[in-house]
Amino acid sequence: MTDTQTAPAVGSKSFVATLLLAFFLGSLGVHRFYVGKVGTGILMLITLGGFGVWTLIDFIMIAIGKFSDKQGLALAR
Numbered sequence: 001m002t003d004t005q006t007a008p009a010v011g012s013k014s015f016v017a018t019l020l021l022a023f024f025l026g027s028l029g030v031h032r033f034y035v036g037k038v039g040t041g042i043l044m045l046i047t048l049g050g051f052g053v054w055t056l057i058d059f060i061m062i063a064i065g066k067f068s069d070k071q072g073l074a075l076a077r
Contacts, residue, residue: 011035011073018075019062026055031062036070 013035021031029044049055061067068074 009073010076011069011071013069013075015062015065015075015077018067019059022055022059022062026059027052031058035068035075 018031018034021034025031027044027049029041029049032038032041032044044050044054047054049058058067062075065074
């Protein structure tokens with residue numbers, strides 16, 4: 001790393017826990033409640049994960065490392 005590059009900020013929420021929650025309880029939005037995104041968690045709960053589409057997108061985003069917590073911090077690996 002050079003002087004101008006900084007390490008990305010990492011939050012306190014676990015990558016593995018979030019991925020497992022999304023896999024097993026994704027259609028209920030439990031993984032979104034876990035990372036602090038309560039509003040979208042409620043929407044996922046009401047729509048059963050956007051009829052499965054939103055759940056699949058979230059699972060893929062978590063798996064490739066592009067999912068963040070409420071503060072926009074990366075999940076801790």
